[in-house]
Amino acid sequence: MQLRKAKRGDLRYIVEMLADDDLGSTREDFRFPVPASYMDAFENINLDPNQELMVVENMKGEIIGTMQLTFIQYLTYQGGIRAQLEAVRIHKNHRGTGLGTEMIKWAISKARKKGAHVVQLTTDKKRLDALRFYRDLGFVDSHEGMKLHL
Amino acid sequence: MQLRKAKRGDLRYIVEMLADDDLGSTREDFRFPVPASYMDAFENINLDPNQELMVVENMKGEIIGTMQLTFIQYLTYQGGIRAQLEAVRIHKNHRGTGLGTEMIKWAISKARKKGAHVVQLTTDKKRLDALRFYRDLGFVDSHEGMKLHL
Numbered sequence: 593m594q595l596r597k598a599k600r601g602d603l604r605y606i607v608e609m610l611a612d613d614d615l616g617s618t619r620e621d622f623r624f625p626v627p628a629s630y631m632d633a634f635e636n637i638n639l640d641p642n643q644e645l646m647v648v649e650n651m652k653g654e655i656i657g658t659m660q661l662t663f664i665q666y667l668t669y670q671g672g673i674r675a676q677l678e679a680v681r682i683h684k685n686h687r688g689t690g691l692g693t694e695m696i697k698w699a700i701s702k703a704r705k706k707g708a709h710v711v712q713l714t715t716d717k718k719r720l721d722a723l724r725f726y727r728d729l730g731f732v733d734s735h736e737g738m739k740l741h742l
Numbered sequence: 743m744q745l746r747k748a749k750r751g752d753l754r755y756i757v758e759m760l761a762d763d764d765l766g767s768t769r770e771d772f773r774f775p776v777p778a779s780y781m782d783a784f785e786n787i788n789l790d791p792n793q794e795l796m797v798v799e800n801m802k803g804e805i806i807g808t809m810q811l812t813f814i815q816y817l818t819y820q821g822g823i824r825a826q827l828e829a830v831r832i833h834k835n836h837r838g839t840g841l842g843t844e845m846i847k848w849a850i851s852k853a854r855k856k857g858a859h860v861v862q863l864t865t866d867k868k869r870l871d872a873l874r875f876y877r878d879l880g881f882v883d884s885h886e887g888m889k890l891h892l
Contacts, residue, residue: 620819665783668766711892
């Protein structure tokens with residue numbers, strides 16, 4: 593099993609995982625070929641040195657997990673860098689195996705290496721399993737995650 | 743009054759506002775000259791096309807407000823861009839004047855122009871005034887903002 597940077601050819605499997613989700617199914621558009629909006633987004637992410645779009649590939653060459661890690665430079669915390677997690681997904685056939693924990697631990701370690709002072713994420717309050725999962729990993733729900741959809 | 747991109751010479755006034763805050767006072771280091779970690783962070787932000795560090799300058803040439811707006815490209819929402827707000831501060835002598843509302847409305851408008859589908863932020867659950875302020879502007883606290891300090 594290998595956690596590595598996503599390649600363009602992984603995109604259809606990533607989008608499939610993003611869409612195969614209670615909330616994701618209402619807002620993603622999984623088809624093949626993958627719609628151009630995803631392709632363009634992939635290129636932008638790939639070109640940005642502050643972004644790490646990751647996948648987990650198993651021994652059979654299947655993509656079974658993904659997450660996106662973004663490093664953001666702020667002035668706060670004396671000019672600190674934050675590591676932000678988004679779009680963490682595990683393929684439904686591979687949940688409950690500890691893979692998610694491995695992925696987040698890797699992200700934490702990567703954030704440390706980058707000199708980040710915090711790893712942060714927001715999770716929908718409806719995702720009760722995700723809340724428990726992140727709490728168990730040491731995340732504290734100290735903040736309200738506020739969204740204004742345009 | 744003018745809302746504009748921050749210049750290097752504004753940095754001391756920005757850091758002063760970041761430090762002059764119940765939570766900020768515990769983690770910032772406001773001195774003059776401004777510590778190098780803030781200067782380096784400013785340069786990184788300034789060079790990043792996805793970042794907009796803003797200040798409000800009044801008629802007397804005083805810096806009375808600041809915020810940092812970051813555009814993040816994701817795969818989710820069919821390759822959507824999110825606009826993320828952080829470090830929104832109003833000088834204590836200028837609170838309650840509607841300036842904060844003006845600033846956030848500008849950020850929303852800027853996010854629309856960039857094609858972002860959401861404006862998001864996290865705010866410490868202890869900041870009850872901030873929570874009310876953002877709710878009044880249409881933000882919904884649908885998410886938990888989870889942090890893991892390193």
